[in-house]
Amino acid sequence: MKEKINFGKIISDILLVIFFAIVIVPFIMVIFTSFKSTIEINDMPNRDLIHRILPDNPLDFTNLIQVFTGTAKQLNGVPFYRFIINSFIVTLGSLVPSFILAATAAYGLAKYKFPCRNIIFYLFLGLVMIPMEMISIPLFMTVSKLHMINTYVGMMIPSFISAFGTFLLKESIEPISDSYIEAGRIDGAGEVRIFSSLILPMLSGPIVTFVVIKCTWCWNDFFWPLLVVSTEKMKPVTLGLSRFSTDLFKEYGQLNAAVLLSMLPLLIVFIICNRYIKTGLMGSGIKG
Amino acid sequence: MKTKNKYSLAGFLFVLPSLLYFLFVFLYPLILSFVNSLCRVNLLLGTKDYLGFSNFRNLLSRDYFWDSLCITLKFAVMSVPMLMVVDLFVADKLASMKGRCGKILTTISFLPFIVSMAAAGMVWDWILDPSLGLMNALLGAVGLPQPLWLRSPESALYSTLLITLWIRAPFGIMILMGGIQNVSQDLYEAASLDGATPIQKFFRITVPLINPQLIMVLTLETIFAFRAFDQIYTSTGGGPAGATRTLMIYLVKDLFNSDYGMASALTVMMLIVMFAISLIEQTLLKKKVEY
Numbered sequence: 001m002k003e004k005i006n007f008g009k010i011i012s013d014i015l016l017v018i019f020f021a022i023v024i025v026p027f028i029m030v031i032f033t034s035f036k037s038t039i040e041i042n043d044m045p046n047r048d049l050i051h052r053i054l055p056d057n058p059l060d061f062t063n064l065i066q067v068f069t070g071t072a073k074q075l076n077g078v079p080f081y082r083f084i085i086n087s088f089i090v091t092l093g094s095l096v097p098s099f100i101l102a103a104t105a106a107y108g109l110a111k112y113k114f115p116c117r118n119i120i121f122y123l124f125l126g127l128v129m130i131p132m133e134m135i136s137i138p139l140f141m142t143v144s145k146l147h148m149i150n151t152y153v154g155m156m157i158p159s160f161i162s163a164f165g166t167f168l169l170k171e172s173i174e175p176i177s178d179s180y181i182e183a184g185r186i187d188g189a190g191e192v193r194i195f196s197s198l199i200l201p202m203l204s205g206p207i208v209t210f211v212v213i214k215c216t217w218c219w220n221d222f223f224w225p226l227l228v229v230s231t232e233k234m235k236p237v238t239l240g241l242s243r244f245s246t247d248l249f250k251e252y253g254q255l256n257a258a259v260l261l262s263m264l265p266l267l268i269v270f271i272i273c274n275r276y277i278k279t280g281l282m283g284s285g286i287k288g
Numbered sequence: 289m290k291t292k293n294k295y296s297l298a299g300f301l302f303v304l305p306s307l308l309y310f311l312f313v314f315l316y317p318l319i320l321s322f323v324n325s326l327c328r329v330n331l332l333l334g335t336k337d338y339l340g341f342s343n344f345r346n347l348l349s350r351d352y353f354w355d356s357l358c359i360t361l362k363f364a365v366m367s368v369p370m371l372m373v374v375d376l377f378v379a380d381k382l383a384s385m386k387g388r389c390g391k392i393l394t395t396i397s398f399l400p401f402i403v404s405m406a407a408a409g410m411v412w413d414w415i416l417d418p419s420l421g422l423m424n425a426l427l428g429a430v431g432l433p434q435p436l437w438l439r440s441p442e443s444a445l446y447s448t449l450l451i452t453l454w455i456r457a458p459f460g461i462m463i464l465m466g467g468i469q470n471v472s473q474d475l476y477e478a479a480s481l482d483g484a485t486p487i488q489k490f491f492r493i494t495v496p497l498i499n500p501q502l503i504m505v506l507t508l509e510t511i512f513a514f515r516a517f518d519q520i521y522t523s524t525g526g527g528p529a530g531a532t533r534t535l536m537i538y539l540v541k542d543l544f545n546s547d548y549g550m551a552s553a554l555t556v557m558m559l560i561v562m563f564a565i566s567l568i569e570q571t572l573l574k575k576k577v578e579y
Binding site: 008012015016019020022023024025026027029030033041042044045049052053100101102104105107108109111112113114115117120123124127130131133134135136137138139141142144157158160161166191195216219220221222223226227237238239241242244245246250252255256259262263266267269270274 | 295296297298299300301302303305306307309310313314315316317318320321324329331374377378381393395396397398399400401402403404405406407408409410411412413414415417419420421422425426429450453454457486487511514515517518521522523525536539540544548551552555556558559562
């Protein structure tokens with residue numbers, strides 16, 4: 001009896017190790033391959049396993065520099081930092097409006113009673129369920145009518161609103177006691193002031209969660225920019241990356257260097273705030 | 289009474305900006321999608337001619353549509369159960385780990401969440417490269433056969449499943465872990481006293497009690513499987529020989545630039561199918577669990 005249980009445990013532990021190997025190996029390969037030259041990569045079939053993984057010259061920054069400055073062939077002279085700057089603009093540009101819209105809507109839905117409140121709430125709930133792709137065609141047509149193709153605003157339009165953020169903040173505002181709001185009213189503060197100086201400071205945890213997850217989604221968005229951006233100079237990181245995947249003979253060293261550069265900013269944010277993302281997702285469990 | 293009205297107006301004003309934005313950027317295009325699917329749309333002239341259901345009929349007569357529908361269904365039928373099993377297994381294991389080790393592993397399992405699906409497709413394309421990649425080097429080292437992975441029509445779709453697993457698992461694991469950690473420890477102790485095995489505890493306590501989270505992950509993953517695009521676009525581009533041309537790839541590569549009416553018809557059909565499937569999933573699973 002006892003042996004049987006141990007046997008099951010060993011198998012499940014092995015499966016867990018395999019899972020973690022699958023999770024971690026791509027990160028290791030991205031980092032190591034960024035430092036490999038094309039000659040080295042094409043020599044792979046003649047090497048043993050260790051030398052297929054580890055780079056010959058771990059301090060060879062040629063790939064990273066070529067990609068970053070745009071001398072890599074696939075980039076057609078557009079430096080990769082240009083894509084990174086574009087992504088920064090789009091991400092930060094959608095972050096602030098989407099936070100304001102999500103926070104005000106969440107506060108209104110959580111702390112006030114008015115007609116149609118539940119209908120509005122379910123409208124937002126429906127928004128979570130509608131995939132962006134389903135409305136992309138008419139939205140694209142509208143954006144092109146407004147001459148916003150190849151502009152930052154055009155890229156940001158669908159991200160100005162965040163259903164996920166609305167739910168996350170609504171759930172965090174609801175437990176806050178109404179007596180704070182009443183105390184604020186007695187002291188003569190206006191509704192907006194109560195919201196901005198009393199309620200918001202109590203929400204630092206959920207706000208960090210919101211910021212990190214929203215940044216991740218904006219930074220990694222691929223589909224919408226693919227439709228609305230065609231000029232090289234306006235492309236965000238994800239589209240800039242895909243230049244390396246179009247050739248038949250891929251420059252894997254440069255491809256991995258580009259991938260590494262594209263995920264570095266988020267990786268830093270993640271390391272700083274990782275506790276908040278996890279608790280945020282675990283607690284609310286909503287995606288929009 | 290007057291003050292109450294004043295406050296409810298204030299509440300409505302707080303919600304109004306979001307509501308207006310939602311109506312213009314999401315609801316209006318959604319309605320337009322339905323209208324466009326019944327029209328011939330000319331973007332340059334800005335004209336729309338009512339056609340009735342001929343866009344749908346046209347779409348249904350195309351072989352590519354049926355091919356990509358089959359591929360998408362196959363992808364969904366394989367990826368959703370695979371993700372559910374892996375998510376549940378890893379979440380349960382991680383939730384039972386105590387101390388630092390568990391925390392570090394949880395953080396690691398979450399790492400792929402921050403990688404874009406486009407990048408994931410490219411990285412796995414490198415790892416799965418038949419002659420240069422790591423995967424076949426590992427398989428060769430232990431003497432296993434080395435498939436062509438993404439480069440052969442037979443194995444390409446299965447290879448995209450691996451990419452999808454890597455990129456999607458963290459999200460489900462986090463949500464399920466949140467559910468598992470909320471299950472009261474008393475229940476497990478009581479079950480242990482009654483002599484329940486770990487497997488019994490898992491299926492009789494954990495799974496039923498995290499049913500809401502399971503339904504949510506299932507619904508979101510199903511919808512996700514139907515709209516699978518980024519990671520396939522950057523790894524195979526729908527190839528080889530159309531073996532990974534999902535509905536979304538078909539939409540973007542073949543329909544989007546040629547015929548907006550038909551493209552809209554496709555999105556409308558996808559929307560209806562997605563909603564139908566997730567409704568069925570939800571009603572079936574909600575009935576089953578009444579503890």
